[in-house]
Amino acid sequence: MSDTLWGLPAPQIDADLGEAAVTMRLDPTLYPLEVIYAAAYPFIARCWVVLDRDDAGRVSVVLTAKQAATAEQLRALVGEFANELLSSACRREITRQNRALIESVTTQAFGGAMGPPSLEELEAFDFTDEPFDDPLGIAQSWEDKYRKKPRDEGEGEGAP
Amino acid sequence: MRLQFHRALYAGSAIDQALQRFAALAHFDRSENATHFVVELRGLVDADGDATRRERRARRIGHALANLALGLTIERGGPDR
Amino acid sequence: MTEPATPLQTHGYPAFFRHRELGERVVVTSLEGEWIVLERDEFRAFVGGTVDRGSALHQRLVARNLVREQFDVRRAAQTLQRRKRFLHAGPNLHLVVVTLRCNETCVYCHASRADLDAVHTDMTPQTAEKVVDLILRTTSPHVTIEFQGGEPLVNFPVVRHIVEYALQRNRGLGKQLEFTMVSNLALMDEAKLAWLLEHRVQICTSIDGPPDLHDRQRKLPQASAHAAAVPWIRRINQAYAEAGLDPTLYHVEALLTTTRETLQRWREVVDHYVELGCRALFLRPVDPFGFAERTRRVVEYPRSEYLAYYRQAVDYMIELNRGGVEILERYAAIFLTKILRGDDPNFLDIRSPGGAGIGQLAYDHDGSIYSSDEGRMLGAMGDRTFLLGNVATAGYRDIVGHPTIRAMAIASNLDGQPDCVSCPYLPYCGTQPEHNHKTLGTMMGRMRESSMCAVHKGIQDYLFDKLGTADRETLDVLERWTTIRPREHFLQPPSG
Incomplete structure (x- = not known):
């Protein structure tokens, strides 16, 4: 059942008061997926959140209150989500523009605060872990990379 | 109860992980079509209580599963590549 | 009849600045936190690049490193470094x-x-x-x-x-x-x-x-x-x-x-x-x-x-x-x-x-x-978002480099914060992720809805209003409030 939340644009927003749910349809050219994710994430703690996409590529966000909610409460929920969307979109753009500054400050902050590892930390470090994905085998030694595989090794497996 | 997760919005691996977490509470079938991952909640592990109560629990589990799948997808940075 | 809008002509005069209107005056601050309080007509001349190079206003703006053609890069860098020196420990x-x-x-x-x-x-x-x-x-x-x-x-x-x-x-x-x-x-x-x-x-x-x-x-x-x-x-x-x-x-x-x-x-x-x-x-x-x-x-x-x-x-x-x-x-x-x-x-x-x-x-x-x-x-209160570990098991670097702390450092960096990036008080201000999380639901918060932002902005409005209008005696009082005298008695004596 579709209800109208007074004051909110009907083509983009549906409400189902019986289910305490609202659906917002978002244009991904205005709100890219990472912006929708950023806005949706904190709402997971407060609502049930489901995303979907229609044939036109619009992303719908369904927020369902965890308890019964009045139309007023649902309207507030939509308003807060819309604010968070706008804020996330804005933050994404600002972060892109100020990336060098933010990364430099963050690197200095953690470099300064963490300092070098202690001897105990180095001893406790598990060097057997794969440090990072290395699909091109850059971190492998020449011998490891080009040595002949035994016949019984499975196809697609790399060097040990 | 049937849940659909769009493949362009959810990570299949996140859905699998969420299903594992909820396996102790309900029985699920997972499939997929061209556009969606589909999760069918077949029944509850603990089938106590009347039908209304079971229905309510199943819905709650479905909602919580969807939340977890979304949260894990976002933490992975989006759908599997 | 309204005049047709024309693109803003700055004639390359102002260096990077942010501003905020305070009644009849305008607060202007630079990237590194230099500041000046201008009358509205002075502000128009500053923005429009029509300040007479021989005027007292020009001298004041140069003294605050706000004029592009005489911008002192080394001074700006040193000021920024001093302001951020807390980063190194x-x-x-x-x-x-x-x-x-x-x-x-x-x-x-x-x-x-x-x-x-x-x-x-x-x-x-x-x-x-x-x-x-x-x-x-x-x-x-x-x-x-x-x-x-x-x-x-x-x-x-x-x-x-x-x-x-x-x-x-x-x-x-x-x-x-x-x-x-x-x-x-x-x-x-x-x-x-x-x-x-x-x-x-x-x-x-x-x-x-x-x-x-x-x-x-x-x-x-x-x-x-x-x-x-x-x-x-x-x-x-x-x-x-x-x-x-x-x-x-x-x-x-x-x-x-x-x-x-x-x-x-x-x-x-x-x-x-x-x-x-x-x-x-x-x-x-x-x-x-x-x-x-x-x-x-x-x-x-x-x-x-x-x-x-x-x-x-x-x-x-x-x-x-x-x-x-x-x-x-x-x-x-x-x-x-x-x-x-x-x-x-x-x-x-x-x-x-x-x-x-x-x-x-x-x-x-x-x-x-x-x-x-x-x-x-x-x-x-039951919200363990900011719990980092326990002294029984955690190492120092695990705690300081904890993913929550990394997220908080980024969330509280005002250079990534909508509203803050256009606020002249950015060089002096700060936000608290715990407060944002509690009151607005996210560590980043939304500054227009933040009561902490309202307080910080309101106090700085008050202070800049004073700095722009107060007499010498009041300015001396405010200057005195910035005198930091370390309480050396409370430092533990150096030992072994």
């Missing part, structure tokens, strides 16, 4: 909750306290040692250990143990060590005081105003909390004087929590602090941590009312200073130090990025480690 403030037990019940504090029989909320000596071991791993050469509660005097043996153990462990490490205790003083006695004085532990207390106001907000069973604290404030101040310490520098620091009832009584509060011999008053608004929704309705207030209270109280404090009384407002002093001195006093809640984890840590009685005391209070 780890947590210097370590809050240790030695017990949750408290003899007082305060209207604004529930989650942070337990009744006196809750002995299981006392920190054990073993946990205390692990706390100290972790604290002394910090990369910061300065370390302040602040005892909090609950009421720390309830678990005084562990306070003593921490001080003695930290002094012993610091031998060879050579960190500049300070200890501070925040106490309601009701359980103080001469023996404890003698020990605290001998070990140079700075003592702070809470005073919420005159006796009736203080006692309504801070309840001591069958006694007056105010009457229990004030004689000790006088006694401690007297002891400092007897030790030959300068009373303008060495006295009990008191902390105020502004509740709804405080708002109307600003004059009495200021007078009371002066009468107690305090030289600083921190007009802190009540924070959203640690009390129930029902209590919030009683003690909370709109931030516009708080700002009216702030302006009246600080106007009155300036007036007192002009009459020879020394009393400063702490918020004003923090912001003015940044504005007038181009320095950062490293107040951890007002800096960018914020101090959570990289400037401070809080340790609960059971050894749990949080990003800050606010993070700990949220933990006590």
Whole structure:
């Protein structure tokens, strides 16, 4: 059942008061997926959140209150989500523009605060872990990379 | 109860992980079509209580599963590549 | 008839700036925090690039490094470096909750306290040692250990143990060590005081105003909390004087929590602090941590009312200073130090990025480690977002480099924050992820809806209005508030 939340644009927003749910349809050219994710994430703690996409590529966000909610409460929920969307979109753009500054400050902050590892930390470090994905085998030694595989090794497996 | 997760919005691996977490509470079938991952909640592990109560629990589990799948997808940075 | 819009012509005159209108004037600040307050026609000339190069205005703008053609890059870089020098060291403030037990019940504090029989909320000596071991791993050469509660005097043996153990462990490490205790003083006695004085532990207390106001907000069973604290404030101040310490520098620091009832009584509060011999008053608004929704309705207030209270109280404090009384407002002093001195006093809640984890840590009685005391209070209310680990198992680098701390550092970097990036107060300001999380649902928050932003912006509006319009005598008072005189007596003597 579709209800109208007074004051909110009907083509983009549906409400189902019986289910305490609202659906917002978002244009991904205005709100890219990472912006929708950023806005949706904190709402997971407060609502049930489901995303979907229609044939036109619009992303719908369904927020369902965890308890019964009045139309007023649902309207507030939509308003807060819309604010968070706008804020996330804005933050994404600002972060892109100020990336060098933010990364430099963050690197200095953690470099300064963490300092070098202690001897105990180095001893406790598990060097057997794969440090990072290395699909091109850059971190492998020449011998490891080009040595002949035994016949019984499975196809697609790399060097040990 | 049937849940659909769009493949362009959810990570299949996140859905699998969420299903594992909820396996102790309900029985699920997972499939997929061209556009969606589909999760069918077949029944509850603990089938106590009347039908209304079971229905309510199943819905709650479905909602919580969807939340977890979304949260894990976002933490992975989006759908599997 | 309206004129057709034309593109803004700056003629390349202004360097990067941000601005904000303040009545008839405009505050202009630069990337690195240089500032000027301009009349509107001066601002138009500045933006439009029509300032006469031989004018006094041009000279003022050049002096503030706001003119592109004479922009001094080296000076800007040095200023930025000075403002951000706190980045190069780890947590210097370590809050240790030695017990949750408290003899007082305060209207604004529930989650942070337990009744006196809750002995299981006392920190054990073993946990205390692990706390100290972790604290002394910090990369910061300065370390302040602040005892909090609950009421720390309830678990005084562990306070003593921490001080003695930290002094012993610091031998060879050579960190500049300070200890501070925040106490309601009701359980103080001469023996404890003698020990605290001998070990140079700075003592702070809470005073919420005159006796009736203080006692309504801070309840001591069958006694007056105010009457229990004030004689000790006088006694401690007297002891400092007897030790030959300068009373303008060495006295009990008191902390105020502004509740709804405080708002109307600003004059009495200021007078009371002066009468107690305090030289600083921190007009802190009540924070959203640690009390129930029902209590919030009683003690909370709109931030516009708080700002009216702030302006009246600080106007009155300036007036007192002009009459020879020394009393400063702490918020004003923090912001003015940044504005007038181009320095950062490293107040951890007002800096960018914020101090959570990289400037401070809080340790609960059971050894749990949080990003800050606010993070700990949220933990006590059941929200463990800011829990980082436990001293029993966690390493220093695990804590400081914790994903939560990384997220908080990015969330509290104002250069990534909508609104802040266009606010002229960015070089002096800060946001607190715990506050944003609690009040707005995300660590980043949304500044237009943030009560903390409203307070910071309102206070800086007030200060820039003063800086733009006040007479010399008032400006001298504000300048004096930025004078930082280190309390070297409280630094532990260097050892081995």
